Amino acid sequence: MLTRLLSQSLKPVIASLGGIVLAMAAVLPAAPASAAPKFETAQPIPLYSYFATGDVDAPVTAPSVLPTPSFVLMGGGPDVDPAFRWLIQRAGIKPGTGGRFVVIRATGTEAYNPYIYYSDENLTTSTTIAELWVGGASLGLSSVETLVIPSIKAANSPAVNAILARANVVFIAGGDQSHYIRFWKGTALEQTLKSLMAKNVPLGGTSAGLAVLGQFDYSALYKSATSELSMMDPYYKDITFDPAPLSLQGGFIAPPALASLIFDSHFDSRDRMGRFITFISRIVAPKESASGTFGCAGGVLPASSSGNATARGIGISVETALLVQGNGDGKPVTAKRVTNPSTTTESAVYFVRPSVPPSVCEPKTPLTVSTVEVRKLDDPAGVFNLTDWTGVPLYKHLDVNSGVLSPADWY
Known part of the structure; x- marks a missing residue:
């Protein structure tokens, strides 16, 4: 908007x-009480x-076919x-x-x-x-x-x-x-x-x-999910995705250059980190180990601190745009951040990736996931490599313990 x-x-x-x-609205004088009602013809x-x-x-x-793709991912607001x-x-x-x-x-x-x-x-x-x-x-x-x-x-x-x-x-x-x-x-x-x-x-x-430009989209078919309710129940009714159920195929638009990604907007102003970690956790596939099953039922990608086919997402603040471009065959997809000269906000972009699968991810049960990597881009000169997830140093590790984000002051 x-x-x-x-x-x-x-x-x-x-x-x-x-x-x-x-349509133009006409102001008509009030009819006498005794007058027969008049009805406008429906348009x-x-x-x-x-x-x-x-x-x-x-x-x-101007060319109708271009050599490489270009995307603007804008976080809402101005x-x-x-x-x-x-x-x-x-x-x-x-x-x-x-x-x-x-x-x-x-x-x-x-x-x-x-x-x-x-x-x-x-x-x-x-x-x-x-x-x-x-x-x-x-x-x-x-x-x-x-x-x-x-x-x-x-x-x-x-x-x-x-x-x-x-x-x-x-x-x-x-x-x-x-x-x-x-x-x-x-x-x-x-x-x-x-x-x-x-x-x-x-x-x-x-x-x-922005929400519909990822391989996975938060479809918001009902009310907008909040961070608090999302972390307390990662399967609660307001968390809806496209494709549904989650799949590696069948998403709306799903640009190949933005594979493995989900996006969220108004990120800092609406305190959306908690819900975003929940969204990304839901994409993490179940994984069996000697100590039990980790990940989320219905998930389709692994959690990892390396590789380019892992569950991950980008949260974008208001009055912020991420300019994403392909650079040719065999070269990485890169991104840089821009904002308006008069902005009064931090206008940051957050790159979020779980390094390990959630240890608790069940319906009507608070989420637990540790060591979620967060990288923060707020430098207009910075360039982020979307292909191998490098170019910006680690900003913080975040945890969600029994439905509570830690540290809470992630900004």
Whole structure:
């Protein structure tokens, strides 16, 4: 969700395909008490909504296929302006090439369009870009388009998928990730996204949009899980995943470059370390030993302090983005952190990996897992190697003992 409120009136060029309904409320005088009641004719609910800023018909010479993948993993809260510029640049878009930036969401408005397209509150396309604006037009974008896709039927719409298939950059907005799983998984929309990823079209997401970018997703089908309740019962009803049951195949989107990962947002502001360790613990497969069975029933990956096919995850703070890029065959996938110049938060990224399986992981029983490795990236110059999980020194080891996180001050 776009959380940075724009203080001025914005009038982007709004285009319509497929019958978007724009409603205006009329203020009518009260009818006399004796007058017969009047009924408004019900307006049809649009299948989907489409908004465009810029010129959607402009020729585009930016490459449609790129050599390596690019992802923006954003932690929610205020959007990170330089992360959007990075996506545009990674798409090979430059002044004169044109390029289409497509935002997809299940609810909400076109508020991203002017923020990404224009350079300042006067809605100019100046090469001098003000803070709180992306300035995409000055970087070469010819259009920013938003699709609101609120149903399975909409996600299967040929018109929706035709618009999305032309994208040079795709961004999944915040909102409710359960909508993305319920409405988009298994549809033509998912196949279009996978086709774009196969061409290495840059892809980003924030908050709920971030949540659906891992191999494993916290699907939040019910209420949002809390750290306290998660650690007290790692199988309680609000902990839901995609794929369900957990599997090494069948996840929604599941970009290959982000294999073995699960993500969480608003990480520090909502104190989510406890629930995140629980989520990752649930991914750890059961393991028999002479002293008993460790791990979690239904888990699919080992816990280890080495290797790149182990249970692990990335927690991202508000107003923080992790820029993830492939670097060619045989080279590691790397990531760096960015935030806004005016940020008032620490804007850190946490890389979390259990080094040993949980010793207690059962329904209606407090979780116990020890020696969970946490690496913290808060340096704009730092580069993290996602492939071998190096580049940032160990920050802390955390334990959960009978449902209690230790140390509690993990920030």
